[in-house]
Amino acid sequence: MAKVMIYSSDWCPFCIRAKNLLSSKGVAFEEIKVDGKADLRAQMVAKAKRTSVPQIWIDELHVGGCDELFALERAGKLDSLLAS
Structure with missing residues (x-):
């Protein structure tokens, strides 16, 4: 199973949606x-070149945020990334 890391905020609805999708697939993830x-926010911005949360990585691939994660799911590509 791939290593998943997500920079998040407790009050961000997009973070909650992204974490719920990953959890529904039984994916363990490191949450920062x-x-x-x-x-930590500066570390995230330096890595992602974005200031918004969530910012999600699957192994070394920067997926982006919640919208990009769900786009991968709709396209049928998320499961293969997670299985790598």
């Missing part, structure tokens, strides 16, 4: 909460 943690 950036709420009130400027150093």
Whole structure:
């Protein structure tokens, strides 16, 4: 199974949706909460070149945010990425 990492915020509905999708597939993920943690948010921005949460990686692939994760699911590509 692929390693999944997600930068998130407790109050972000898009983070909740993304985590729920991953959980519904039985995928374990590392969650890095950036709420009130400027150093972790800066780390996320440096890696993703984006300021919004969630930011999701599957192995070394930066998937993007919630919309991109769901687009992969709709296209039937998410399961194969997660299985790698």
